[in-house]
Every structure is written in C-alpha cells, then in structure tokens.
Amino acid sequence: MVALQENATRIGSEVVIERGEVSIGKHVRKAGGDFKAGDVTLSEGLCLSARDIALLSAMNHANVEVVRKPRIGVLATGDELVRPGGILGPAQIVAASLDGLLAQIEAWGSEAIDLGIAPDNRAAILAAAVRDDLDALVTLGGASVGDHDLVKQALSEGGLDVGFWKIAMRPGKPLISGTFRGRPFLGLPGNPVSAMICALLFLKPAIFKALGRCGPVWTFGQRPLAVALPPNDEREDYLRARLVEGLVVPHPVQDSGQLLPLALADVLALRPPRDPAKAAGSLIDVIFLDRD
Numbered sequence: 001m002v003a004l005q006e007n008a009t010r011i012g013s014e015v016v017i018e019r020g021e022v023s024i025g026k027h028v029r030k031a032g033g034d035f036k037a038g039d040v041t042l043s044e045g046l047c048l049s050a051r052d053i054a055l056l057s058a059m060n061h062a063n064v065e066v067v068r069k070p071r072i073g074v075l076a077t078g079d080e081l082v083r084p085g086g087i088l089g090p091a092q093i094v095a096a097s098l099d100g101l102l103a104q105i106e107a108w109g110s111e112a113i114d115l116g117i118a119p120d121n122r123a124a125i126l127a128a129a130v131r132d133d134l135d136a137l138v139t140l141g142g143a144s145v146g147d148h149d150l151v152k153q154a155l156s157e158g159g160l161d162v163g164f165w166k167i168a169m170r171p172g173k174p175l176i177s178g179t180f181r182g183r184p185f186l187g188l189p190g191n192p193v194s195a196m197i198c199a200l201l202f203l204k205p206a207i208f209k210a211l212g213r214c215g216p217v218w219t220f221g222q223r224p225l226a227v228a229l230p231p232n233d234e235r236e237d238y239l240r241a242r243l244v245e246g247l248v249v250p251h252p253v254q255d256s257g258q259l260l261p262l263a264l265a266d267v268l269a270l271r272p273p274r275d276p277a278k279a280a281g282s283l284i285d286v287i288f289l290d291r292d
Helices: 050-058 096-107 122-129 151-156 192-211 260-264
Strands: 008-011 014-017 071-077 111-118 136-140 160-165 176-180 183-188 219-224 236-244 247-250 267-271 283-288
Touching (some): 096 111, 096 136, 122 136, 136 192, 151 176, 192 260, 236 260
Parallel strands (some): 071 136
Antiparallel strands (some): 160 176, 219 283
C-alpha cells in the first residue's frame, strides 16, 4: 500500500498515517497505463510538436524517420525594392513581401533560402535564379505584362516551362506556375498582399504535399456578414476581414498594396466569380487565418 508523504508523519522507525485513504493499488501507476506495446500513438503525416517529441522519448524512441524540409529559394525582383532598414531613393519602396514570404515558408515547415533582390535585368534575374541546391523556386514581382515585368522572359531563357499564367482572382491575377530546370516554380505578384495570399493558396498546399502532411491545409467555415456587399465581378475575391462578435467585417479598403488590413484580418472572406449582392446577416464562406 502507498500513502502520500504529506499525509503521514515519521516517528522513529514507524510511519503514522494521519489523514487520507490508504488502500491496495491507490497511488500506484501501473505499467501500460499511458500506452502499451503495439499501441499506435503517432501517425504518418504528422508535423511533430514539442508534446509529440516528449511522447516519443517516453516511448524510448531515440530516433524517428522524418521527411527532409524542402529548400525553397525566394527571389524578389525590381529596381524599386530596398531591404527593410535601407535608405529609400526616389521611386523606391521597402521589399516587405520578401521577408513576409520567407516567414510563411518557414512556418509551413520548409527551409526558406533568401536569394535577395534582382534588378530589372533579364540576365541578372536568370543568374540569381539558377541554383542547384533548391527543391523549388519562388519569385516575387515581375510577373505581369509591364515593361519591367521580366521574370517570365528571363527564366524562359533558362528552361522555364509554364503550366499556367494569370488567374481570375483578386488579389493575385498575374501569377505564374510551372517548372524551372526540372523543379517546381511559382511566380508571385509583386504587391505584398497579393504575394502573401497567393502563397497561402498555392504554395502552402504544395509544401504540405511535399512533406506528406495529413489533415487540412486551411480551415474553412461560414459566418454572417456584418455589412451588405455589392455584386462581385468575374474574378474570385478574397476579402481581408475581421470577426467582430461572430460577424464578418470586411476592411473598407481592399488594396493589394496595403498590408495593415491583412495583418489585422482574422479571416479571408471568399466571393466566387459573379457572386450576387449579399445582404447584411447572410452567410459567407471564410478561411480562418493562423498567426503564421
């Protein structure tokens, strides 16, 4: 029999139980109470947490087989871009989406390789993109049809095979998908909100697939609108919105260059192409945003 030490007093060679129940089997941890031989406690496709690692240690597993993190190179392009903390010249902006995308890739379980900022020069873009130590390449900017949108042209000289270019969504229309030198390639728009939302929708599921992860890539739901919305046009729309007392409150400004509404958003509210006008209180599909 076992008694709690705090319920007993030692007197010489004797122990006096002063309070508490004492019975056979009480306060005894039996073998196999936590898990037994043959129990499956962790399944394939799991991203190991600190709790999982503690459990593996308790099960006396010194090593487990895992999938190597994909190495994803990220190359920003544009003469106008300056690193955070740098000195902005005329007509220059901070390369905010570069650091944001690197953080997203790391949060989703991959190794992000910072390839820096290439100028608006086809030779420079191609030289920066050619790496043999990457599993995939992602570019930022230069994916549209302007005079300085050179990514597609530059990488085509090095073996780019385009799967599709341009998508009917907002934000993020000028997106390129394909392979470059036999590896997956994703050309993201330059606007920071477009880049980060397109990464969430196109890059995150690809990373999860490469890692063999099980479970949903995104968490969907439906919530009522706090305000009325006009009819949507021909592009699928992803509205940055807050949840206030359970109601979806889209930010009044949905500019793809404004990061604050995205940083404050709890959800992306989804509107399919040609979605009719919605009244306040009607349900709308949402993707819940993690703080990753």
